[in-house]
Amino acid sequence: MAEKTIYPFRVEPQEVDFTMCATVPALGCAVLNVAGIDAHGKGFGVDVLNERNCSWVLSRMAFEVDRRPKQYTDYRIATWISDYGRVLSTRNFTLTDCAGEEFGRAVTQWAMIDLERRTALDLSGVGRAHAEAMVPEPAPAEKPRKIAPFEVQQSVTHRVAYSDIDFNRHMNTMRYIDLMFDCLPIELHASQRGMRLDIHFLHECRYGQLLTVGWSREADRWLFSIRNEEQEAVRAAVEWR
Amino acid sequence: MAEKTIYPFRVEPQEVDFTMCATVPALGCAVLNVAGIDAHGKGFGVDVLNERNCSWVLSRMAFEVDRRPKQYTDYRIATWISDYGRVLSTRNFTLTDCAGEEFGRAVTQWAMIDLERRTALDLSGVGRAHAEAMVPEPAPAEKPRKIAPFEVQQSVTHRVAYSDIDFNRHMNTMRYIDLMFDCLPIELHASQRGMRLDIHFLHECRYGQLLTVGWSREADRWLFSIRNEEQEAVRAAVEWR
Numbered sequence: 001m002a003e004k005t006i007y008p009f010r011v012e013p014q015e016v017d018f019t020m021c022a023t024v025p026a027l028g029c030a031v032l033n034v035a036g037i038d039a040h041g042k043g044f045g046v047d048v049l050n051e052r053n054c055s056w057v058l059s060r061m062a063f064e065v066d067r068r069p070k071q072y073t074d075y076r077i078a079t080w081i082s083d084y085g086r087v088l089s090t091r092n093f094t095l096t097d098c099a100g101e102e103f104g105r106a107v108t109q110w111a112m113i114d115l116e117r118r119t120a121l122d123l124s125g126v127g128r129a130h131a132e133a134m135v136p137e138p139a140p141a142e143k144p145r146k147i148a149p150f151e152v153q154q155s156v157t158h159r160v161a162y163s164d165i166d167f168n169r170h171m172n173t174m175r176y177i178d179l180m181f182d183c184l185p186i187e188l189h190a191s192q193r194g195m196r197l198d199i200h201f202l203h204e205c206r207y208g209q210l211l212t213v214g215w216s217r218e219a220d221r222w223l224f225s226i227r228n229e230e231q232e233a234v235r236a237a238v239e240w241r
Numbered sequence: 242m243a244e245k246t247i248y249p250f251r252v253e254p255q256e257v258d259f260t261m262c263a264t265v266p267a268l269g270c271a272v273l274n275v276a277g278i279d280a281h282g283k284g285f286g287v288d289v290l291n292e293r294n295c296s297w298v299l300s301r302m303a304f305e306v307d308r309r310p311k312q313y314t315d316y317r318i319a320t321w322i323s324d325y326g327r328v329l330s331t332r333n334f335t336l337t338d339c340a341g342e343e344f345g346r347a348v349t350q351w352a353m354i355d356l357e358r359r360t361a362l363d364l365s366g367v368g369r370a371h372a373e374a375m376v377p378e379p380a381p382a383e384k385p386r387k388i389a390p391f392e393v394q395q396s397v398t399h400r401v402a403y404s405d406i407d408f409n410r411h412m413n414t415m416r417y418i419d420l421m422f423d424c425l426p427i428e429l430h431a432s433q434r435g436m437r438l439d440i441h442f443l444h445e446c447r448y449g450q451l452l453t454v455g456w457s458r459e460a461d462r463w464l465f466s467i468r469n470e471e472q473e474a475v476r477a478a479v480e481w482r
Binding site: 012013014016017018019020023025029032033036161162163165166167168169172174178181182184186189207 | 253254255257258259260261264266270273274277402403404406407408409410413415419422423425427430448
């Protein structure tokens, strides 16, 4: 039986905002880096999968941050895989400070895709093969919630640029979160309130595409829909506590 | 007599572009983080200066990158202060791979400003006080070159957003470089050619301001001018080898 794996981090200067605390996108970036490093270390990283013309694709993410650590603060991210469904595998994370107090957590769901056919693969066999990497501990937060379609109240546009793209020349996951957080009023970032983000990745956005970031507000809940020139690419909700 | 100080780094996933190599802005960010950490460690960091209502401000930077290291590559940045002028102090950097081969270098010039009056302070006294922190070794590259005013051929606009700003709610130094690199043709990033960047910081840009990023090309030399709503804020040249 596997155990949770723990990775040490420190809040670097480029990760803080004007409050001198790590931004939610920066903490989310650390979470996704851990996913990559941990899969690699256990032998089912993107490098190995690519040799078989497959890759992991992040489908949904729930991310809760109670408080944001200050610049140069050490913290730790623990990660474990709790289950493999037919299409999605679930990878969990907790973020803990030096005193051992949890200040954030994430539940991510990943599909494995065939890079040629661009279709999702059946994970049943993978689940059996990787059974020894699973940790029978429940997810630390509610799994990513469904977000119903909604009417956009306001929007901005953004052209996908060099600084936005990953190795596939697709928009980087965390840059979507940056785009959404840039639409929120600055007072909300100053407030240091805890929050929960639910995000669904529906389609990829490519270098040079013009994106429309639309949003709508219902009290402390902000809904986002990011469309590329063809279709809706990302839908998300940010709930402030 | 002081010696150069050396800081270890590793190319993290969020720092690479589609070539899987660290971007020039990411390497530049590491260089500036070293400046902050080294000044802090030697007792003249921004934290100490702020108590006296002063701060370091980056005035000019020359940055040469011969080749960009791959994701997860370890490298080292060495830094030293070579001189204090009346207004500017010079901090130098070399970037070296694990085999000890230098693949990049930077020369930065910093002013110390009075945060209330927003004026530059005379550094003569500081130079004497910090004499023991200086390393009598010449700068590893030509100091930041003057860039003459030029006629803008093309431009894009950018609204300074939450993800762009630092603790002062001013545009982050490295985001200027991101903005400029986003204007270059993607083939230039793919080419992996070495380059030299000269950048002058003339005025600050604040949260919410609309910036105009103008550029002009002369063969392998790209000139940039970033203006806020009031004046020219940054002028730079990127020369590809």
